[in-house]
Amino acid sequence: xxxxxxxxxSEISDGSANAKGERRFFRATVSPILLTVxxxxxxxxxxxxxxxxxxxxxxxxxxxSPAPPLTGVASSGNQISLxxxxxxxxxxxxxxxxxxxxxxxxxxxxxxxxxxxxxxxxNSAKQPIQWFSSVTKPLVLATSLLGAYRYLDITxxxxxxxWQIQANGNTLVIATxxxxxxxxxxxxxxxxxxxxxxxxxxxxxxxxxxxxxxxQGSAIAKPQTPSSDPDTPTPKSTTPPNREWTITLDGxxxxxxxxxxxxxxSAAPTAPPTLLPNLLKQxxxxxxxxxxPAAPAPIPEPLIQQVEVVKNQTIISLSVPFGLSPQVSxxxxxxxxxIDIRPDPLEERDITWAPGLLWRQHYVNLGTQRFxxxxxxxxxxxxxxxxxxxxxxxxxxxxxAPLIQTAQRYLAVAGINGGYFNRNNKLPLGAIRRxxxxxxxxxxxxxxxxxxxxxxxYFGRLTLEETLIAANEQRLSILFLNSGYVQSGIARYTSxxxxxxxxxxxxxxxxxxxxxxxxxxxxxxxxxxxxVPIPQDGYLLTLxxxxxxAASQLPIGSAVSISSTTTPADFSRYPHIIGAGPLLIQNRQxxxxxxxxxxxxAFIAEKAIRSGICTTATGTLMITAxxxxxxxxxPNLAEHAQLMQLMGCVxxxxxxxxxxTSLYLGGQLLDRSPSTAARVHNGIGIFLQPRx
Numbered sequence: 001x002x003x004x005x006x007x008x009x010s011e012i013s014d015g016s017a018n019a020k021g022e023r024r025f026f027r028a029t030v031s032p033i034l035l036t037v038x039x040x041x042x043x044x045x046x047x048x049x050x051x052x053x054x055x056x057x058x059x060x061x062x063x064x065s066p067a068p069p070l071t072g073v074a075s076s077g078n079q080i081s082l083x084x085x086x087x088x089x090x091x092x093x094x095x096x097x098x099x100x101x102x103x104x105x106x107x108x109x110x111x112x113x114x115x116x117x118x119x120x121x122x123n124s125a126k127q128p129i130q131w132f133s134s135v136t137k138p139l140v141l142a143t144s145l146l147g148a149y150r151y152l153d154i155t156x157x158x159x160x161x162x163w164q165i166q167a168n169g170n171t172l173v174i175a176t177x178x179x180x181x182x183x184x185x186x187x188x189x190x191x192x193x194x195x196x197x198x199x200x201x202x203x204x205x206x207x208x209x210x211x212x213x214x215x216q217g218s219a220i221a222k223p224q225t226p227s228s229d230p231d232t233p234t235p236k237s238t239t240p241p242n243r244e245w246t247i248t249l250d251g252x253x254x255x256x257x258x259x260x261x262x263x264x265x266s267a268a269p270t271a272p273p274t275l276l277p278n279l280l281k282q283x284x285x286x287x288x289x290x291x292x293p294a295a296p297a298p299i300p301e302p303l304i305q306q307v308e309v310v311k312n313q314t315i316i317s318l319s320v321p322f323g324l325s326p327q328v329s330x331x332x333x334x335x336x337x338x339i340d341i342r343p344d345p346l347e348e349r350d351i352t353w354a355p356g357l358l359w360r361q362h363y364v365n366l367g368t369q370r371f372x373x374x375x376x377x378x379x380x381x382x383x384x385x386x387x388x389x390x391x392x393x394x395x396x397x398x399x400x401a402p403l404i405q406t407a408q409r410y411l412a413v414a415g416i417n418g419g420y421f422n423r424n425n426k427l428p429l430g431a432i433r434r435x436x437x438x439x440x441x442x443x444x445x446x447x448x449x450x451x452x453x454x455x456x457x458y459f460g461r462l463t464l465e466e467t468l469i470a471a472n473e474q475r476l477s478i479l480f481l482n483s484g485y486v487q488s489g490i491a492r493y494t495s496x497x498x499x500x501x502x503x504x505x506x507x508x509x510x511x512x513x514x515x516x517x518x519x520x521x522x523x524x525x526x527x528x529x530x531x532v533p534i535p536q537d538g539y540l541l542t543l544x545x546x547x548x549x550a551a552s553q554l555p556i557g558s559a560v561s562i563s564s565t566t567t568p569a570d571f572s573r574y575p576h577i578i579g580a581g582p583l584l585i586q587n588r589q590x591x592x593x594x595x596x597x598x599x600x601x602a603f604i605a606e607k608a609i610r611s612g613i614c615t616t617a618t619g620t621l622m623i624t625a626x627x628x629x630x631x632x633x634x635p636n637l638a639e640h641a642q643l644m645q646l647m648g649c650v651x652x653x654x655x656x657x658x659x660x661t662s663l664y665l666g667g668q669l670l671d672r673s674p675s676t677a678a679r680v681h682n683g684i685g686i687f688l689q690p691r692x
Contacts, residue, residue: 074101077170082113082211083250083312089113090149090667091172103158103165103172104144104151108668115212117329117347124352127152132209132330145354145688148411150666161209179210179251181314184261186304199324200303204316204337210250212337214328216673217244220301220319240322242301246315247328247339253307253314261307261316303341323631343630346372354688356382357414359665363630364643371635371643374663374671375624376414376686380455384689387451387621389418389434389578391682392426396498397440397482400426400679403662404669412685415664416623417611419580420656421681425504427484428681431462431579438464439496441481444598447583447653449613450574457615458574459651461583461597463567466492468541470560476550478541478562488545492562493534500531501540509551514538518558521551578655578684584641585614585652592641599637607633610640610657613684614649622649623684625663625671656680 076092089109096102107127110116119128119138124145128138141152158165164175183205219241305317320326320341327345329338344363351359356379363370378385390410393399400421407415419430431442433450441464442448448462466478468490479489482497486504493501501510508524514535522532524542534540543551554560566572582594594604612624626643628634635643637654644652655661659678663671 075167077167077172079171080105080109080113081168081171081173083174083176085311086171087113089172090151092146092151093167093172096155100155102153102155104153105172106149106667107143107152108149108666110152110154112668113211113213115214115328115330118349118351120350122350122352124354124357127351130330132332132335134332148408148413148666148688150353176210176250177208179249180207181205181249181251181253181257182207184253184257184304184307184316199343200341202304202316202318202339202341204247204249204339206249206251206335206337209330209332209335212247212249212328212330214326214339215246215248216325216676217246220244242319242321243325244305245318245320245326247318247326247337249314249316249337250312251314252312253309258307258309261304263306323628344370344372346374353665354413356380356385357686357688359670361670364626364646366635366639366642366646369632369639370630371626371639372628372630373624373626373643373647375622375647376416376663376665376670378414378621378623378686379619380451380621381619386453386687386689387576388412388685388687389432389439389576389682390415390685391428391432391439392680393498397428397432397496398426398498400681402674402677403664403680403683404667404674404677406680406683407664407685408667410685411687412664413666413688414623414686415683416613416625417656417660417662417680418578418682418684422484425484426681429483429485430581431464431577432682433575433577436575437496438481441466441483442577442579443480443483443485444581446579446581446597448571448577448579448581449653450571450577452574452576455619456574457621457651458570459583459586459615459653460568460571461581462571462577462579465565465567467563468560469563470554470558474553476553486544489547490550491542491544493540493542495534495536495539497534500533501542502528502531503542505544507548509543509548511541511543511551511554512538513541513560516559516561518554518556518560521554521556578682580653580655582637582654583652584612584637584644584654585649588645588650590641590645592637594637604637607636607639608658609634609661611655611661611663612640612644612652613655614644614647614652616648617650622647623663623686625661627661627671 074093074095078088078090080087080089080091090106091109092104093101094104111118115131117130119130119135121127125143126140127143128140130138133139139157141154141157144151162177166173181204185203187201187203220243222241301319303318303320305319307314307316318326323343324341325345327340327342327347330336331338346361346363348362349360353359358377360377361372361374364373380387390406390412391397392401392406394409403415403417419428419432421428428440429443430440430446431448432439442462445461445463448460450458464481466481468476468478470476476490478492479487480491482493483491484504503524504527506527510522510524510532511518512520512522512535514537524530532540571577582592582597582599584590584592609628610626612626614622614624616622624644624647626635626640640654641652659676660680661671662669662677662680669677
């Protein structure tokens with residue numbers, strides 16, 4: 001009997017695998033937009049299709065009609081040079097009144113690169129912002145939707161701020177006035193009764209407004225103090241490590257500030273004697289009445305680790321304890337950056353980003369626990385809004401990529417990560433169906449969402465039943481379709497998998513089927529040893545373990561056919577499906593049963609960052625990212641179901657979570673820094689159909 005690897009437990013991408021070390025939520029972060037592509041013309045949209053060799057079996061990447069050529073655009077590009085540093089970011093310039101050229105930057109790039117804070121808005125044509133200005137009288141920028149991005153007209157903003165802007169080919173060159181950082185002061189805030197964690201505030205004084213960014217770094221390793229007793233192992237710290245954060249400003253800090261926050265070399269600690277404790281143990285055995293000296297309290301790390309100037313930028317490096325994150329804001333008169341280190345950094349927002357597309361972020365209370373949730377509300381019946389599955393590789397199903405990259409390649413306006421996958425071999429572990437074609441079949445009767453282009457949705461636990469029908473009406477069950485989930489039995493691989501199939505287990509027997517006839521029987525050999533071409537006019541059948549005995553019943557030349565049905569049958573009526581699980585809510589009731597969907601006990605109990613998708617009583621679709629509760633970790637599955645219920649979900653599905661959780665909108669991740677988001681296999685894209 002061949003031992004099958006249990007991909008679904010040890011290597012599957014889910015909250016239990018991904019949440020480790022990725023348990024922090026923050027409001028603002030600025031990392032360059034990854035592989036931003038400005039595909040706004042017919043030519044670019046056409047070139048974004050799959051390669052011709054597999055277009056027959058894999059749906060086109062672009063789910064809607066190619067975008068029409070932009071009229072009235074003087075120039076456009078996908079790079080921004082900010083004070084000499086070239087960064088990804090989409091932009092365009094248009095002729096304005098009296099021959100004046102207006103400059104427009106995608107809101108994701110503007111928010112991330114400049115440090116602008118978006119305020120509430122119920123009008124998708126206008127976006128109030130706060131940037132070294134009054135919150136009560138905010139600046140309001142005009143917006144326009146083009147392709148997969150929303151652009152902000154920054155012409156007047158840039159003139160008022162003293163910026164110099166010039167288009168240079170594909171690059172928009174921006175130079176901001178030289179800025180001096182005159183002071184950096186840290187103050188300690190007394191903890192409130194409801195937030196026992198110690199809060200701090202850092203004030204950064206400037207002589208003028210300037211772009212700024214905040215980015216989350218990696219965990220800071222704590223040095224281990226060796227035990228003075230060689231027979232006693234050094235205890236491991238139970239306190240989560242601090243996290244590195246950096247605040248970067250386009251300006252030069254006063255040399256006094258750099259010296260004030262320059263780390264001072266410390267004397268190396270003297271190694272403790274090793275013989276004395278052993279001698280004391282022999283002469284003075286410990287009795288129950290003897291007091292045990294308490295270990296000295298650890299000295300907390302300073303919040304501000306360093307201030308340095310690099311390439312005309314001042315970088316403030318922070319060491320932030322677990323459970324706290326920076327919340328950054330600005331004020332004018334005096335110009336000041338305010339960095340609050342708090343357990344609840346999320347700034348609650350309701351922004352109408354496009355007609356029928358609302359960006360929201362709020363704390364949702366579950367008992368005494370507060371969870372930060374960022375979500376998009378989509379009206380799928382609004383003209384022009386559609387949903388499609390999307391996956392990472394343009395050449396088949398093997399591969400992963402950051403969701404931000406996948407969404408931009410498909411020209412999606414918005415999206416969220418989807419189902420599970422094997423992180424080692426980057427293969428899917430669940431249902432993907434697009435435009436009535438199965439890309440990958442479901443596994444383990446897990447939860448799935450199905451929908452059509454009319455805005456109708458269906459939730460349930462999904463099984464695909466495929467049967468191979470051979471001579472004399474002989475019937476053999478096909479257990480898996482284009483799946484990385486490997487078990488004994490028969491699996492089927494089509495050209496949607498890729499141009500070739502490489503055995504996933506030892507000693508498989510591979511049957512080549514072309515035009516409904518078995519044309520070859522091939523030995524698979526060792527795992528990964530030999531790639532077998534997948535015919536364009538057929539498929540491969542792989543016989544694993546005990547199923548290899550069926551090869552004698554399927555000789556070369558045999559005519560075969562396949563019957564296919566879903567359970568429940570309602571799933572078959574929908575052209576698009578994404579499987580994940582577990583199913584959380586049906587008909588307003590929590591129906592969570594993770595054990596029946598074969599999830600591990602560790603996954604069920606773990607508190608982790610979660611992604612979800614649901615529909616409401618009004619037919620609105622919500623895609624959600626729920627991060628760490630105030631003062632702790634993210635929700636477990638039961639809490640996730642309750643949170644979705646509290647948010648008004650009628651039917652809801654848990655998606656892949658942990659570091660896979662990524663909520664995308666217009667070139668940016670809304671819920672986290674791109675540097676903390678893992679590569680994912682597939683997702684659900686939201687597309688904006690151009691008006692005709």
